[in-house]
Amino acid sequence: MSTPRSSVTAAVLLAALGYFVDIYDLVLFSVLRVSSLKSLGVDEASLVPTGGVLLDLQLGGMILGGVAWGVLADKRGRLTVLFGSIVIYSLGNLANAFVDSVWAYGACRLFAGFGLAGELGAGITLVSELLPKERRGLGTTLVASIGLSGALAAGLIGDALVTRLPVDGWRYAYALGGGVGLLLLVLRLSVFESGLFERTKSQHVPHGDVRQLLFPMERGLRFLRVIMVGMPIWFVAGVLFVFSPEIGLALGLPQKPTGGQTIFWAYAGVTIGDVASGLVSHAFKSRKRVIGVFLSSVALSVIALLTFGGRSSTTYYALMAVLGFTTGYWVLFVTTAAEQFGTNLRATVTTSAPNFVRGTAIPITAVWMSLKPSMGTIPATMAVGLVCIGLGLLALWGMPESSSADLDFVER
Numbered sequence: 001m002s003t004p005r006s007s008v009t010a011a012v013l014l015a016a017l018g019y020f021v022d023i024y025d026l027v028l029f030s031v032l033r034v035s036s037l038k039s040l041g042v043d044e045a046s047l048v049p050t051g052g053v054l055l056d057l058q059l060g061g062m063i064l065g066g067v068a069w070g071v072l073a074d075k076r077g078r079l080t081v082l083f084g085s086i087v088i089y090s091l092g093n094l095a096n097a098f099v100d101s102v103w104a105y106g107a108c109r110l111f112a113g114f115g116l117a118g119e120l121g122a123g124i125t126l127v128s129e130l131l132p133k134e135r136r137g138l139g140t141t142l143v144a145s146i147g148l149s150g151a152l153a154a155g156l157i158g159d160a161l162v163t164r165l166p167v168d169g170w171r172y173a174y175a176l177g178g179g180v181g182l183l184l185l186v187l188r189l190s191v192f193e194s195g196l197f198e199r200t201k202s203q204h205v206p207h208g209d210v211r212q213l214l215f216p217m218e219r220g221l222r223f224l225r226v227i228m229v230g231m232p233i234w235f236v237a238g239v240l241f242v243f244s245p246e247i248g249l250a251l252g253l254p255q256k257p258t259g260g261q262t263i264f265w266a267y268a269g270v271t272i273g274d275v276a277s278g279l280v281s282h283a284f285k286s287r288k289r290v291i292g293v294f295l296s297s298v299a300l301s302v303i304a305l306l307t308f309g310g311r312s313s314t315t316y317y318a319l320m321a322v323l324g325f326t327t328g329y330w331v332l333f334v335t336t337a338a339e340q341f342g343t344n345l346r347a348t349v350t351t352s353a354p355n356f357v358r359g360t361a362i363p364i365t366a367v368w369m370s371l372k373p374s375m376g377t378i379p380a381t382m383a384v385g386l387v388c389i390g391l392g393l394l395a396l397w398g399m400p401e402s403s404s405a406d407l408d409f410v411e412r
């Protein structure tokens with residue numbers, strides 16, 4: 001029995017708007033890091049290390065949530081996770097508006113991170129399974145492009161509120177994200193569960209078994225390749241975007257770049273890049289070749305930013321936009337994750353892989369910070385970035401093409 005078109009449309013809309021709020025909340029910390037920590041009494045010298053700890057807590061929550069929500073989506077359904085994750089991250093961000101200490105801030109980022117982990121994977125899995133393979137790429141591109149524009153909203157709204165309300169503006173920005181997230185729950189009432197998932201429930205195969213991510217070795221390597229292909233994106237997001245003010249000063253800019261401006265211009269590029277990569281992939285019927293072109297372009301953009309970004313603030317933000325565009329293969333990365341695995345493990349992979357990728361920012365940031373004192377900020381950033389990109393290209397080389405894959409299969 002086919003799924004009604006109205007339900008498919010509602011599912012795409014719910015996934016897209018849910019991801020919009022998800023990304024708004026996810027990058028909001030990058031926009032508000034300096035103003036919120038200063039409001040809580042953190043001194044200038046401690047802004048980077050304290051911000052790093054809070055970012056690690058948020059990413060740690062996302063790693064835990066990625067596994068937990070993925071398993072739940074394969075056992076109980078994709079809609080259960082869409083509903084639950086929206087509730088958790090919305091409440092976490094509402095609570096974030098009322099914190100009065102760094103420790104409370106960290107607890108809220110951990111809790112919100114756990115909730116944020118479920119939205120994208122469950123949404124992409126649901127949309128991928130509801131749409132025919134000829135339109136699958138277009139559907140996931142629509143979800144990602146609308147969703148990623150939430151970062152533009154975070155940059156504009158966060159900067160505007162902090163400018164107008166220097167002391168408490170960051171609190172209103174968090175409260176707004178939490179409130180809008182709760183409003184999305186109304187859409188959930190008009191969405192049906194994936195037919196592929198419903199049919200698979202009756203089959204005698206394990207559902208959402210985390211051990212299947214590792215064994216046999218072939219499947220474990222398949223999962224590892226997916227993560228490594230996405231890792232360069234979160235070198236860019238977790239280092240270059242989050243610590244943009246400090247990197248801009250190290251490049252010699254007379255005025256420190258703001259987190260809000262960086263996020264706005266970078267994610268304007270990301271949003272356009274995601275639309276472009278999705279449409280080109282659809283036209284050429286290939287995920288792998290398009291990812292390869294974008295991934296190679298990330299390397300060139302990192303070199304350009306760290307070489308020419310100190311010429312002026314305009315040049316710096318323009319190169320951030322270009323860099324964002326090159327990381328716009330995120331939609332292809334997530335879609336590929338869904339296409340590489342069977343229905344009984346698909347949501348576990350599609351939900352956990354993006355969050356493991358985000359979690360790679362923890363060791364990447366740690367290595368970057370440890371190299372900065374001896375190498376200097378710019379050489380350390382260049383070295384870490386090029387290693388991440390090299391590993392991503394190596395992983396892509398061994399990955400099979402999946403753009404025309406039939407998703408009606410299971411892992412045994």
